[in-house]
Each structure stands twice: as structure tokens, then as C-alpha cells.
Amino acid sequence: MLDIEDFKKKLDKKSRLMGIDPGRKRVGIAISDENKIIATPYTTIIKNKYSDFVKEIIKVVEENQIKGIVIGNPINMDGTASQSSQSAKDLAINLSKDVTENVTLWDERLSSQGAFNLSNDLASNTSKKVSKLDENSAQFILQGALDYLTKENT
Numbered sequence: 001m002l003d004i005e006d007f008k009k010k011l012d013k014k015s016r017l018m019g020i021d022p023g024r025k026r027v028g029i030a031i032s033d034e035n036k037i038i039a040t041p042y043t044t045i046i047k048n049k050y051s052d053f054v055k056e057i058i059k060v061v062e063e064n065q066i067k068g069i070v071i072g073n074p075i076n077m078d079g080t081a082s083q084s085s086q087s088a089k090d091l092a093i094n095l096s097k098d099v100t101e102n103v104t105l106w107d108e109r110l111s112s113q114g115a116f117n118l119s120n121d122l123a124s125n126t127s128k129k130v131s132k133l134d135e136n137s138a139q140f141i142l143q144g145a146l147d148y149l150t151k152e153n154t
Contacts, residue, residue, distance in 0.1 A: 001089075001092040001093050001096045001103050001104065001105070002096075002101070002102065002103065002104050003104065004104050004106070004145070004148065004149075006104075007068060007070075007102060007103075007104035007149075008149050010068070010102050011036070011067060011068055011102075011149070012067060014034040014035065015034060015036070015065075015067035015068065016031055016032050016033065016034050016036075016064055016065055016066050016067060017031070017032045017036060017066065017067065017068045017069070017070055017142060017145070017146070018030070018031050018032075018042075018057075018060065018061065018064070018066045018068070018069045018070070018142070019031070019032070019039055019069075019070045019071075019072070019106075019138040019139060019141045019142025019143075019145065020069060020070070020071045020072065020091075020138055020141070021072045021108065021134050021135075021137035021138040021140075021141055022071060022072060022074075022084075022087060022088050022091050023047075023134060024047075024087075025046060025047055025048075026044050026045075026046060026047070026134045027044065027045045027046075027047050027053070027134065028041070028044050028133070028134030028135040028136070028137050028138035028139075029042045029043050029044065029045060029057075029060060029135060029138050030042050030135060030138035030139035030141070030142045030143075031060070031064050031066065031142075032142055032146055034065075036146050036149060036150050037146065037150060038143075038146075039138075039139045039140075039142035039143040039146055040139060041132060041135035041136050041138065041139045042060065042135055042138070043060070043135060044132075044134040044135050045057070050094070054094075054095075054098050054099065057069075057095065057099055058099055061099060061100065066100075067100075067102060068100070068102040068103070068104070069092075069095055069099065069100060069102065069103045069104075070103075070104055070105075070106050070141060070142050070145040071088055071091055071092045071095070071103065071104070071105050071106070071141075072088065072105075072106060072108030072137070072138070072141035073085055073088045073089070073105035073106060073107055073108055074088060074108050074109075075107055075108075075109060076109075077109060088105060089105065092104070092105050104145075106141055106142075106144060106145040106148075107144075108137070108140075108141045108144075
């Protein structure tokens with residue numbers, strides 16, 4: 001697992017990234033364009049066995065030529081680690097062993113709320129919003145990281 005600056009150094013100019021909103025059972029997946037400008041909701045994976053989950057992640061990575069993975073880190077609003085934060089960190093460590101070493105954590109405070117509000121703005125019905133919440137949260141996480149990674153150092 002890398003910090004965001006080391007992660008950034010390992011990326012090619014044109015490379016796609018995957019965003020993950022880790023949940024206990026439902027894991028939202030988003031992917032970026034190769035210019036790392038736009039994050040798009042992709043799918044939600046139901047996580048039962050870790051080995052099956054990794055196979056699904058590898059399939060998405062291979063099908064979309066993913067060069068790095070950004071995992072949402074659900075830290076508390078005051079900046080302290082939450083219980084879920086340790087799970088996200090464990091996931092990042094495991095995926096960096098099992099999929100690619102180019103894995104980083106991204107502060108995901110407000111991502112689920114932001115994704116829900118965004119879908120409110122798009123006026124979708126509530127059941128559709130909830131079914132897409134995980135991948136929309138993953139999009140929100142990935143977009144935040146993309147904005148950070150692509151901003152010019154001024």
C-alpha cells in the first residue's frame with residue numbers, strides 16, 4: 001500500500017484507476033478514464049468470500065486496464081481512525097499483495113452522503129438511488145482522488 005504521493009509517482013500519463021467504496025458486504029466500484037479526469041460508477045460487488053472478491057477485482061482490472069486502485073478510507077469527521085478504517089486499511093494491504101502494489105487509501109468522509117445528495121439532485125427514485133449508492137460512493141471517492149492527482153502543483 002502506498003501513500004498518495006508515491007501512488008501518483010507510479011502512474012503513467014495515460015492510465016485508468018479504480019475506486020473502491022469498501023463495505024462489509026457490498027463493495028462499490030468506479031473507474032476513471034485514461035486521462036484520470038472523470039470517475040464513472042461501474043458496478044457493485046457482493047463480498048462473500050475474499051477469494052471470490054479478489055477474482056472479481058482482478059477481472060475488472062484486466063478488462064479495463066486499471067493501473068492503480070484507490071480505496072475509500074472511512075475516517076471519523078474529527079480525523080481519527082474509525083472501526084471501518086482498519087477494515088479499509090486491511091483491504092488495501094491485501095489487494096496490494098493479491099492484485100497490484102499500486103494501491104492507496106483516500107479520505108472518504110462524506111462520500112456516501114455526497115453520492116446520495118448527488119443522486120437526489122438527479123431526481124432518481126429512492127430504491128434506485130440505494131441500489132446504486134455503493135458505486136456512486138466509489139465514484140465520489142475516486143473523483144476526489146483524481147482531482148487531487150491531476151491538479152497542477154502551483
